[in-house]
Amino acid sequence: MNQEMESMYFKKKKVWELVEAPNGVKPIGCKWIYKRKRGVDGNVETFKARLVAEGFTQKGGINYKETFSPVAMLKSIRILLSIAAVLDYEIWQMDVKTAFLNGHLEENIYMQQPDGFIQKGQEHMVCKLQRSIYGLKQASWSWNIRFDQAIKSFGFIQNIDEPCVYKKIQEKFVTFLILYVDDILLIGNDIGVLTTIKSWLAEQFDMKDLGEASYILGIKLPRDRKNKTLALSQAVYIDKILARFSMKNSKTGLLPFRHGITLSKDQSPKTSEEIERMRRVPYATPVGSLMYVMLCTRPDICFAIGMVSLILDLNTGLRSSI
Template sequence: MVDELKSHQQNGTWELVDPPEGRKVVGCRWVYKLKRNAAGEITKYKARLVAQGYSQKYGVDYDEVFAPVTSHTTLRVLLAVASKRRMTLKHFDVKTAYLYGDLDEEIFMRQPPGFAVKGREGMVCRLKKSIYGLKQSARCWNQRLHSVLVEMGFEQSATDPCLYTKVVSGKRVYLLVYVDDIMIDCEDEAQIDSVYEQLKRYFEVTNLGEPSDFLGLKIECKDRKYSVSVGGYIDRVADRFGLREAKKAKTPMEEGFASSEDKSPKLSDDNEYRSLVGALLYISVCARPDVAASVAILGRKVSSPTEADWVAAKRVVRYLKATKEWKLSYGDAGGQLVGYSDADWAGDAGTRKSTTGFVFNYAGGAVSWVSRRQSCVTLSSMESEYVALSEASQELIWLRSLLADMGEQVEGPVTVMEDNQSCIQFVKSDRKSRRSKHIEVKQHFVKQLCEDGSMKLQYCPTEDMVADVLTKPVGSTKLQKLARMMGMSS
């Protein structure tokens, strides 16, 4: 708490003034937090002075509040590019980052509880800088950091506003921002040191060395090839739900689970189920595409889960415990961007809607994946595959743009693997039939991309269709094979 107050004093966050007449004074409180690394180990005990921003009024105390946040996909693409180019990564941390933001509004706050200045207890703080808890603090800090990075010669990505790049002596420097955490990578370590020294002129920055965890991911490096995993988080989830010693499972879900009718009783208390599914969703989004389909199926039941759903959710944890050492690895210097698109047909027993599954690999590992129920009911397996291709093609455009911002030009069309011959023929043909004339215009985006040379469809046998694992639960042998094709291994 004393260190936190010293940071405010050094930063000049506020000045004491008499309470203003007719103006609302925002309260504040102390918040205590344990900071953990990716392995779940406590690395720091933190006390943060937080303004009670819930009492602020729009148009009076704040206007715009939006601040961009990077995605796990961008982080994985960055690690894939770094592995491909054998680049060095470093992790910077900005201490009390929000205190560097400049406020446009005049805001008054009560003095910190337990630390009111003796003899001036009746006075309040007029904020000169942003502070944690205010609705606009994240935006203020982001704008301040952006202005500094632009001044340093960095260019903001149009695809992900949290990614910055610049070229120095023919070598690219990448900088990825997540609130107060900054990941920087470059082939020349001297350039990383130069950026660090420049940032120190503006902020109190700590160089944490090679990143061991970022965005909740454990990052490992071997010969400048990077891998990500979430083993520590899996252990914490297993402990929380009493599954540390539970019997391990070979697959996350029984085959046919989603298509079978569930007649088991409703759960009397669904809060634990929702919490567990939320934790599993985080794991699948971070680094475990092999459980994405199972988690998506469980997620559809959060409003009314049954006892069978609860057993199925715990089975996913038992599978994750058995495979917690699995990593998603990058490093294939020749590995180009390639996609796999697939769909089941009417696999949801309740709605008869199909499930889209697609994955894009780069530098030998999966960088983007989706398992998502389609918004419409399709009338054939060809149509469900076509809808899935439409969704995959949108992600393809975004990934091409992101790689271009990093200087990784994707030459020629991106190959997307498809295991449905009828779907491939439909994309190539201009002919309309009675069974396909109803398909929505937006799905025909696929045809346009193939015609303009952005995307190329290639037939893939079903046994080698990586995205199959994203459409439905599969058996153990197939699951392990497809996981390896996504760059996963222990």
């Protein structure tokens, strides 16, 4: 929590100032969110505390306008990783610490002082936000605008069809930058140029240098540079899904969907006991989790996911009509 508060003032970055609450203005609340960040092997690496504004109390047109923020598409990441593997480019990774705190606000937003850090003698005062903070409706939009302006000023060109992919070409030196919220991939053919870019990014934002990319967005990147191959693995994520939905000891198979099997209404629970038991079994959540795996690393389960998603859509439509 102390580290989170220190990040609010990184390099003279003052996220808020204490002021008297204006008449008729009700400040939004805030709360602390705690999370365990895991590494490639699934073990906990850091315990993280995040101060989050209660943005659900904001009102459109009053204290926020735009909320949309793009992220790099997974297929774009795969394409650039393939290019890097074939051409033996460097693949480096960086993480922006408290990325959303870098965005500038256009609206006047007042927030209550965070628990545990209320200033003595100033308990009645509120925080007037000068920068965006996690939880605000416009936080991701403000951060994306801030990063886009900064990276373009350094000579990067934004891809027309993929707004979170940038390129910079200097003579024979080629560099690609991929932004996924606060995760950055740097891909290029010259270590010196990449080092210069990393140094510049560290001057602009509070960055964490993760070195050569090995794990991004829950995807492991085992690489064999000698044979110019790079794989994508979500084994840890898949094991986590299996454990979460009590399928850890399930029977394995070679095919994601056996030929000839047809899902029908006859397979639905019939007795009241079966129906009640199935009410406690999640369905939409595991389907969504598997869809993420399908999009990232396992296109072979696409047909199976399509089948179970169809059943979900039919059941949802049936309940809606009832």
